[in-house]
Amino acid sequence: MKNLFTLLLLGIVLFTVSCKNENKPVSENSAVEISQIDPLSSWNEGKTKASIINYVNDVTNASSENFVAIPDRIAVFDNDGNLWSEQPAYFQLFFAIDRVKEMAAEHPEWKTQQPFKAVLENDMTELAKQGEHGLIQLVMATHAGVTTEEFDKDVKNWIATAKHPTKNVGFDELVYQPMLELLQYLRANDFKTYVVSGGGVDFMRAFVTEIYGIPEEQIIGSRIKTAFDYNNGNPVIKRLPELDFIDDKEGKPLNIQKIIGKKPVFSSGNSDGDLQMMQWTASNKLKSFMLYVHHTDSIREWAYDINSHIGRLDKGLNEANEKGWTVIDMKNDWKVIYPFELDAN
Amino acid sequence: MKNLFTLLLLGIVLFTVSCKNENKPVSENSAVEISQIDPLSSWNEGKTKASIINYVNDVTNASSENFVAIPDRIAVFDNDGNLWSEQPAYFQLFFAIDRVKEMAAEHPEWKTQQPFKAVLENDMTELAKQGEHGLIQLVMATHAGVTTEEFDKDVKNWIATAKHPTKNVGFDELVYQPMLELLQYLRANDFKTYVVSGGGVDFMRAFVTEIYGIPEEQIIGSRIKTAFDYNNGNPVIKRLPELDFIDDKEGKPLNIQKIIGKKPVFSSGNSDGDLQMMQWTASNKLKSFMLYVHHTDSIREWAYDINSHIGRLDKGLNEANEKGWTVIDMKNDWKVIYPFELDAN
Numbered sequence: 268m269k270n271l272f273t274l275l276l277l278g279i280v281l282f283t284v285s286c287k288n289e290n291k292p293v294s295e296n297s298a299v300e301i302s303q304i305d306p307l308s309s310w311n312e313g314k315t316k317a318s319i320i321n322y323v324n325d326v327t328n329a330s331s332e333n334f335v336a337i338p339d340r341i342a343v344f345d346n347d348g349n350l351w352s353e354q355p356a357y358f359q360l361f362f363a364i365d366r367v368k369e370m371a372a373e374h375p376e377w378k379t380q381q382p383f384k385a386v387l388e389n390d391m392t393e394l395a396k397q398g399e400h401g402l403i404q405l406v407m408a409t410h411a412g413v414t415t416e417e418f419d420k421d422v423k424n425w426i427a428t429a430k431h432p433t434k435n436v437g438f439d440e441l442v443y444q445p446m447l448e449l450l451q452y453l454r455a456n457d458f459k460t461y462v463v464s465g466g467g468v469d470f471m472r473a474f475v476t477e478i479y480g481i482p483e484e485q486i487i488g489s490r491i492k493t494a495f496d497y498n499n500g501n502p503v504i505k506r507l508p509e510l511d512f513i514d515d516k517e518g519k520p521l522n523i524q525k526i527i528g529k530k531p532v533f534s535s536g537n538s539d540g541d542l543q544m545m546q547w548t549a550s551n552k553l554k555s556f557m558l559y560v561h562h563t564d565s566i567r568e569w570a571y572d573i574n575s576h577i578g579r580l581d582k583g584l585n586e587a588n589e590k591g592w593t594v595i596d597m598k599n600d601w602k603v604i605y606p607f608e609l610d611a612n
Numbered sequence: 613m614k615n616l617f618t619l620l621l622l623g624i625v626l627f628t629v630s631c632k633n634e635n636k637p638v639s640e641n642s643a644v645e646i647s648q649i650d651p652l653s654s655w656n657e658g659k660t661k662a663s664i665i666n667y668v669n670d671v672t673n674a675s676s677e678n679f680v681a682i683p684d685r686i687a688v689f690d691n692d693g694n695l696w697s698e699q700p701a702y703f704q705l706f707f708a709i710d711r712v713k714e715m716a717a718e719h720p721e722w723k724t725q726q727p728f729k730a731v732l733e734n735d736m737t738e739l740a741k742q743g744e745h746g747l748i749q750l751v752m753a754t755h756a757g758v759t760t761e762e763f764d765k766d767v768k769n770w771i772a773t774a775k776h777p778t779k780n781v782g783f784d785e786l787v788y789q790p791m792l793e794l795l796q797y798l799r800a801n802d803f804k805t806y807v808v809s810g811g812g813v814d815f816m817r818a819f820v821t822e823i824y825g826i827p828e829e830q831i832i833g834s835r836i837k838t839a840f841d842y843n844n845g846n847p848v849i850k851r852l853p854e855l856d857f858i859d860d861k862e863g864k865p866l867n868i869q870k871i872i873g874k875k876p877v878f879s880s881g882n883s884d885g886d887l888q889m890m891q892w893t894a895s896n897k898l899k900s901f902m903l904y905v906h907h908t909d910s911i912r913e914w915a916y917d918i919n920s921h922i923g924r925l926d927k928g929l930n931e932a933n934e935k936g937w938t939v940i941d942m943k944n945d946w947k948v949i950y951p952f953e954l955d956a957n
Binding site: 338341415459468469472476482483484486490493494495497500501502504511517520521524525526527528529543546547550 | 683686760804813814817827828829831835838839840842845846847849856862865866869870871872873874888891892895
């Protein structure tokens with residue numbers, strides 16, 4: 268009898284807790300009323316914001332012909348330049364730079380070998396030219412030979428202290444407030460939000476879960492190979508200096524199919540590297556939504572598109588315009604860029 | 613003002629809907645009272661059942677020193693021989709057999725080439741000897757050249773009509789009722805349940821979501837390579853005849869780290885192919901639970917372990933006994949094996 272009551276009580280407690288958790292995106296905000304009135308309060312009124320809200324209202328309306336069942340509400344977000352800034356170089360590069368400098372004494376050959384040479388000479392222009400591929404190379408050279416646990420610790424230590432070279436705040440403060448609101452808004456409408464990024468998956472997992480409210484298992488990215496080592500009963504996974512998968516361009520829809528196994532209905536990116544993910548999402552038989560961030564704010568953030576070495580947006584912008592996908596004009600659509608601007612108000 | 617009211621109303625509706633969904637595992641059962649009294653009603657009383665319940669009670673008790681926070685409640689389950697039967701051959705093999713027979717006219721070389729020869733000669737003993745590797749070969753040969761969408765349709769068509777050769781019921785009826793209850797019990801306690809199987813991930817995804825209540829994105833398995841094809845604006849993903857990843861032995865913890873990015877706290881398997889996943893789970897600093905299914909019921913299911921070509925359990929059983937992991941004695945621990953036995957009562 269005692270067990271019966273314990274289980275019944277547990278059932279009630281779990282029911283209450285799960286309901287509370289489910290609504291956390293709304294209730295955790297101290298300004299609950301504001302959040303309920305306008306879940307996208309950092310977005311200026313206009314067609315961009317309206318198109319997002321209209322889409323979500325439509326596909327979550329059970330009597331709409333465009334209704335999307337909850338298990339199919341998969342939303343994928345690129346990370347660099349889409350959820351946080353990526354200038355003057357991918358932020359993961361600054362982490363790699365610190366590791367290269369630490370390891371340089373053991374690697375005299377790096378003085379003449381790219382992309383290491385550029386790192387040691389602080390030549391950011393050259394580094395930017397090496398692109399995502401260069402980043403992956405640095406990641407492999409600097410992050411191999413450690414276990415997944417050690418690597419996680421390294422990244423956590425770094426993000427706790429490192430500062431952006433020109434903004435002079437922590438890299439984790441350079442996330443886009445309007446996108447944080449969008450992620451929260453989608454989750455409040457039972458979308459499952461994913462990061463699908465060219466960045467390293469274990470690099471991101473070390474700290475973005477807390478910032479974005481996206482669990483580790485919903486973070487997808489590029490990877491190096493790994494090996495299991497039983498290690499006399501204390502098993503570890505070792506990171507090997509060999510590329511496993513680049514999660515960019517065609518790699519994005521391929522990884523989405525491998526890992527999620529379902530076509531997204533909502534896709535958000537900022538570069539040509541996201542175009543195939545957009546095309547894949549646009550081919551969904553369910554009503555889908557494609558959202559491009561166009562970096563147009565040279566004052567508050569950065570302005571760049573077709574001529575940028577990082578986050579180049581050219582074909583993607585043409586296709587977005589052609590097909591009527593939604594394009595965020597950062598300068599005009601976003602009231603604030605970063606969360607710390609809210610604190611300043 | 614109208615928008616404000618719409619949003620508030622939407623919030624209330626979503627709150628209600630999400631609470632209902634959250635409790636579906638309990639409320640969808642027509643015998644609600646029984647389910648709440650004993651979530652593992654198909655398990656006989658005894659130390660196996662007690663050890664599961666004690667573990668779950670302990671790690672979900674906020675005042676226990678072993679409390680595990682909800683995001684860390686990751687539970688991984690092997691599929692073949694662990695959630696459904698695997699005799700006289702992996703069920704995926706029967707699907708492959710039908711495809712091989714359909715395609716045989718175009719492949720005269722298969723008459724002398726294993727594992728195709730065994731398939732065409734209905735030589736199941738020989739096929740079993742080819743093991744998981746043989747299965748993967750058949751999958752590659754018979755499933756490549758189609759798109760992911762076509763493949764999904766093929767599997768759905770097959771599972772709707774195919775019958776097990778000796779049990780003479782659909783393969784999807786040969787799932788273990790006690791394990792379905794365990795999955796549901798864990799989810800009711802906020803565990804996230806995953807399939808981590810040597811079987812093909814897209815094969816499983818085509819039908820197990822509905823049976824196990826596990827969404828596609830929580831199904832992990834072996835894979836063949838794929839390619840993105842823009843296909844004049846109607847993009848498809850093509851399945852290539854090349855192995856991408858075998859999700860077995862060391863591959864299991866490696867894939868868990870790649871895809872989930874967190875060490876599980878609960879691991880369930882039935883063969884030596886699950887041992888590394890068990891060891892990885894056992895190394896969690898959080899209190900973990902390792903559960904082996906031992907096939908001991910030659911009457912209701914099958915009895916096999918160290919001498920089986922399929923699901924061989926040898927080292928795993930020794931290590932389980934050595935380390936005090938929980939071993940299910942199928943014959944004595946399970947009241948019923950398959951769901952249809954419940955209907956018969």
